[in-house]
Amino acid sequence: MDEDLTEAAHRPEEHVSGGVPSWLAAALNYCSRCGAALRFGSIDGDHRERLACSACGFVAYVNPRLVVTTLPITEGGEVVLLRRGIEPGYGFWAQPGGFLEIDETVREGAIRETLEETGLLVEPGEIVGLYSRTQAAVVVVAFEARIVGGALRANPEALEFGTFAPEAIPWPEIAFRTSTWALRDWVRRVRPDLHPELLREQPAV
Template identity: 70%
Template sequence: MDTFERGRDGRSTDLPSGGGVPTWMAQTLNFCSNCGGSLRFGEIDGEDRHRLSCPDCGHIAYVTPRLVVTAFPITDAGEIVLLRRGIEPGRGQWAQPGGFLEVDETVNQAAIRETREETGLLVEPGEIIGLYTRLEAAVVTLAFEAKIV
């Protein structure tokens, strides 16, 4: 199994040499859901990527990124509403409202909920303005333009 350096929060800051999921994310699972054996992170059958798998039964434990939904609320004057982050990562930095998609909501509902939680504003999500991948955080971010209602 590969060894990787860890950042301030204890998570790996490196990506596996073959690409794929960040090691810290893969290391969150320890045991096979199929047979209970110990999972290992590495190449499988000479593939050009690393995966988390069980050497006992061959089961691959797919670790997928989390979906973050953000909104850029726009005022009637055409200004974008931002907020200052109150928590890490990025405490004190400017950011758009957003957060993780819950399993019982659509991406539009998540944009509305997160904006309301973080700013108190009620918005109507509009056009998708971007889709971004952050491998080091194992997240995919979907960004909406949003009208304040």
């Protein structure tokens, strides 16, 4: 999952005008219409500062990106995770996922990302949860998914794969906060008898 393509996840929560993270604002310099400089400022009829062109007045709205992920579940009730082979989160565990493409539904994107990163063909079911990371400028949707085909295959994004029962998830080795939140919500649904102490470890990133 590439929810934090920059090193934003490692930085303190820092925002500039309009609630835009500083790392993202630094990359937004010029108007896409006329090429003039973009500046934060007040916009008529709006309660917050917006990034707008200093010449033509075009407003460049900055919105979070949508990340689609799955928790692939085996017939035995275990969740499939991958040990990340790229940064951020190199060497830590996460569920498969990535950015939604412009011409996909969320389910189509989740199926594609899971196939690309694991080799598994899945059928997304219920949404486990929706999670926001304002500093990373993402909204993450996590589906519980049934494995309907394919086979785990090596790829540059995964060092290895693992299947974990709810009571055996390696919480201290989970890569992202959003992954931890999704896994916790899934565990609470399928194993509500597990002691809350098992779900308190913090994610690595």
